[in-house]
Amino acid sequence: MKQKKRIVIVGLGLIGGSLARAFSEYTDSLVTGFDSDPAVLEEALSIGAIQKEADLADLKSADLTYLCLYPGSDIEFVKSHLHAFNPDGIVTDVCGIKTAVCAKLKELSQLGGFTYCGSHPMAGTEKHGFSASQADMFRGASYLIVPCGAPQSAVEILKETAYELGFGRAIITTPEHHDAMIAFTSQIPHALACAYVMSPCCPQHRGFSAGSYRDVSRVANINEVLWSELFLDNAEPLQTELNTLIRNLSTIRDAIAAKDQPKLESLLRQGRLVKEELGE
Amino acid sequence: MKQKKRIVIVGLGLIGGSLARAFSEYTDSLVTGFDSDPAVLEEALSIGAIQKEADLADLKSADLTYLCLYPGSDIEFVKSHLHAFNPDGIVTDVCGIKTAVCAKLKELSQLGGFTYCGSHPMAGTEKHGFSASQADMFRGASYLIVPCGAPQSAVEILKETAYELGFGRAIITTPEHHDAMIAFTSQIPHALACAYVMSPCCPQHRGFSAGSYRDVSRVANINEVLWSELFLDNAEPLQTELNTLIRNLSTIRDAIAAKDQPKLESLLRQGRLVKEELGE
Numbered sequence: 001m002k003q004k005k006r007i008v009i010v011g012l013g014l015i016g017g018s019l020a021r022a023f024s025e026y027t028d029s030l031v032t033g034f035d036s037d038p039a040v041l042e043e044a045l046s047i048g049a050i051q052k053e054a055d056l057a058d059l060k061s062a063d064l065t066y067l068c069l070y071p072g073s074d075i076e077f078v079k080s081h082l083h084a085f086n087p088d089g090i091v092t093d094v095c096g097i098k099t100a101v102c103a104k105l106k107e108l109s110q111l112g113g114f115t116y117c118g119s120h121p122m123a124g125t126e127k128h129g130f131s132a133s134q135a136d137m138f139r140g141a142s143y144l145i146v147p148c149g150a151p152q153s154a155v156e157i158l159k160e161t162a163y164e165l166g167f168g169r170a171i172i173t174t175p176e177h178h179d180a181m182i183a184f185t186s187q188i189p190h191a192l193a194c195a196y197v198m199s200p201c202c203p204q205h206r207g208f209s210a211g212s213y214r215d216v217s218r219v220a221n222i223n224e225v226l227w228s229e230l231f232l233d234n235a236e237p238l239q240t241e242l243n244t245l246i247r248n249l250s251t252i253r254d255a256i257a258a259k260d261q262p263k264l265e266s267l268l269r270q271g272r273l274v275k276e277e278l279g280e
Numbered sequence: 281m282k283q284k285k286r287i288v289i290v291g292l293g294l295i296g297g298s299l300a301r302a303f304s305e306y307t308d309s310l311v312t313g314f315d316s317d318p319a320v321l322e323e324a325l326s327i328g329a330i331q332k333e334a335d336l337a338d339l340k341s342a343d344l345t346y347l348c349l350y351p352g353s354d355i356e357f358v359k360s361h362l363h364a365f366n367p368d369g370i371v372t373d374v375c376g377i378k379t380a381v382c383a384k385l386k387e388l389s390q391l392g393g394f395t396y397c398g399s400h401p402m403a404g405t406e407k408h409g410f411s412a413s414q415a416d417m418f419r420g421a422s423y424l425i426v427p428c429g430a431p432q433s434a435v436e437i438l439k440e441t442a443y444e445l446g447f448g449r450a451i452i453t454t455p456e457h458h459d460a461m462i463a464f465t466s467q468i469p470h471a472l473a474c475a476y477v478m479s480p481c482c483p484q485h486r487g488f489s490a491g492s493y494r495d496v497s498r499v500a501n502i503n504e505v506l507w508s509e510l511f512l513d514n515a516e517p518l519q520t521e522l523n524t525l526i527r528n529l530s531t532i533r534d535a536i537a538a539k540d541q542p543k544l545e546s547l548l549r550q551g552r553l554v555k556e557e558l559g560e
Contacts (some may be wrong), residue, residue, distance in 0.1 A: 122490045142487045171487040181488035184481035189492035192472065194551025195528035199521060201464035202554055207422045207451040208461035210402045212469035215495035221555040224548035228541050235536050241479060242533040246526055248475035253522040256515050261508050268504035271474025274482055275501040 005029040005161075006089075008054050008062040010077055012040050015094050015121060016068025017133025020049040022165040025135040032058045040130045049133075059084045064161065067093040070226050071101045071233055078108045085114040090154045092119045096182060097234040098175035102148045117150035117158055119143060120178065121167070122186075126221040140168035146175050183237035188245060190227055191238070193220035285309040286369075288334050288342040290357055292320050294404060295374050296348030297413025300329040302445040305415040312338040320410045329413075339364045344441065347373040350506050351381045351513055358388045365394040370434045372399045376462060377514040378455035382428045397430035397438055399423060400458065401447070402466075406501040420448035426455050463517035468525060470507055471518070473500035 007023050009016045012035040023031045032054035035041050044050045052058075059065065065085060067074040074093050078085075085091055091114055095101045102118040109116035122142040125132060143162035147155050159170040173181075196202075197220045205213055231238055255264040287303050289296045292315040303311045312334035315321050324330045332338075339345065339361060347354040354373050358365075365371055371394055375381045382398040389396035402422040405412060423442035427435050439450040453461075476482075477500045485493055511518055535544040 122488065124490070141490060144488065169487060178488070181481060181484065184479050185485050185489035185493040188476065188479075189496045190548075191529065191532050192476075192496060193492075194548050195525055195532055196468065196472075197551050197554040198528045199464050199468075199524050201461060201521070203558065204461065205465050206558075207449060208402065208424065208458070209465035210404070210421060212473075212499050213465040215498055216469045216472060217555065217560070218495060219492050220551035221560065222548050222552050224545045224552060227548055228544040231536055231544060232539055232541060235539065239533055239536055241481070242529060242536070244479050245475055246529050246533070248478045249471065249522060249526050249529075252471050252475055253519055253526070256511055256519055256522070259512055259515065261512060264508040264511060265504045268470075268474050268502050268507055271477050271500035272502050272504060274477040275497065278483065278486075280497070280501065 005063045006061055007031045008058050008065045009033040011068035012044050012130045014128045014132050017130040018137035019066055021135035024049055027164050056084055060086055062086050062089045065091045070229055071095045075104050082112040085112055087113050091116050094121055096230050098146045098178045100233040102146055102175045106148045115150055115154050117154045118146035118148055126219045128223045139166040143167040143170045145170055145172045146178055179234050180237045183234055183241045187238050188241050190219050193217055285343045286341055287311045288338050288345045289313040291348040292324050292410045294408045294412050297410040298417035299346055301413055301415035304329055307444050336364055340366055342366050342369045345371045350509055351375045355384050362392040365392055367393050370395050370397055372397050374401055376510050378426045378458045380513040382426055382455045386428045395430055395434050397434045398426035398428055406499045408503045419446045423447040423450045425450055425452045426458055459514050460517045463514055463521045467518050468521050470499050473497055
């Protein structure tokens with residue numbers, strides 16, 4: 001009889017909790033979890049997201065360990081458990097930025113003698129914590145794998161596992177390309193949402209707003225501690241994208257100030273053409 | 281027997297087409313329409329959105345006339361039909377900006393001897409044209425009424441009619457307040473979406489993006505001719521909002537450049553608190 005895969009989730013927040021639920025619902029694995037909050041562990045146990053609280057023996061025998069804390073706390077966890085991981089298992093993290101985190105985790109994995117392969121499940125919501133986690137969180141989403149020198153066999157296992165959890169595709173990339181893209185696709189919308197709702201008009205928007213207000217402002221409901229860490233760990237690519245956005249907004253503003261209709265039409269047309277070429 | 285309300289829609293685009301469909305589906309009115317495109321008229325007739333193509337006799341006997349062209353074309357239409365409107369009916373427009381348009385239409389209504397009351401149905405999609413119109417477009421949306429001195433009875437009729445069409449609420453406001461709010465709630469998201477997708481990263485976003493990319497970029501699929509006109513007709517409030525947004529984005533960027541985590545957390549927290557206080 002094939003043995004059940006042994007999964008350890010470190011941190012049962014939005015992403016860790018969703019991974020636990022998805023593993024328990026869609027695979028035949030033994031899922032255990034660490035969390036600093038006893039109430040979260042209790043809830044995760046009671047709904048069957050984990051089968052038991054994880055201990056050091058679970059960590060030592062885990063086929064797959066998912067680090068789902070904030071970036072700095074993932075690194076701290078690995079440092080304080082350096083020799084506790086399974087040398088035949090795979091350790092991955094789910095951090096939204098990779099260059100800074102992967103370099104440190106890779107180095108620690110060499111010291112600790114285990115296999116590390118970075119990843120980033122491209123899913124989430126504007127809510128956070130275990131209570132917002134869902135087994136279907138990853139349905140159709142991208143799973144980004146950042147091997148950082150991990151053996152191909154480890155990459156393949158993470159990829160196959162991702163499909164079992166419902167991900168729609170797995171993409172293999174470098175930490176640097178990952179971070180440049182994420183600055184644009186994810187960090188800018190979050191910075192933007194906060195900058196947008198800071199307008200003095202925002203508190204009076206009711207009745208004057210519709211879908212476009214709702215869409216741009218949605219992720220302003222941010223976890224500022226986590227996102228500050230993610231922004232600062234990806235400072236250079238994010239500054240590049242912020243400067244690009246500020247420059248593009250300024251160009252539009254200047255065309256309006258100059259009442260230059262042909263210029264304004266040409267700028268807005270650029271936006272439309274990008275979307276059309278992408279078939280969106 | 282109570283006579284059917286006579287409705288004339290001038291311009292069967294996204295909003296005019298949706299009004300025609302909603303009137304035909306949800307009210308017992310005689311709906312007629314003008315459009316410069318014979319194919320659109322034919323389609324609107326064939327699906328029953330209008331009962332016939334509108335002519336001057338319809339305009340002269342209309343209880344309600346909705347001007348649904350672009351702002352400048354609405355004004356041109358009224359100028360060229362100055363004495364063709366029903367002196368006992370109500371003429372309204374659906375323009376997304378009001379100060380510039382209402383002043384001109386109000387003046388023309390006095391010359392032409394008919395009642396004008398401005399309005400703005402707060403609904404739409406990133407698509408355009410009659411083919412994208414829907415009877416349910418206004419379900420639950422806000423209907424903004426900008427009376428500009430119209431008699432209370434006209435305001436009441438437009439309000440009651442809005443509820444018949446499915447709107448969720450009607451709000452009465454001034455052109456100036458309308459335009460300041462719309463610059464924030466609607467025009468900024470559109471300018472922003474275009475500025476955002478102009479990033480060199482955008483064409484490669486696939487696989488690296490999720491909900492927040494989709495939400496911010498959605499309305500970049502813009503009708504640049506209409507929106508340039510709307511932006512320039514609302515240049516001052518829009519510049520104010522663009523400057524506010526650029527300033528807020530720059531403050532966030534500067535905190536990142538300075539690696540100032542407490543400052544960055546405090547900026548992002550502001551965003552979250554605005555949303556929380558609004559219960560969003």
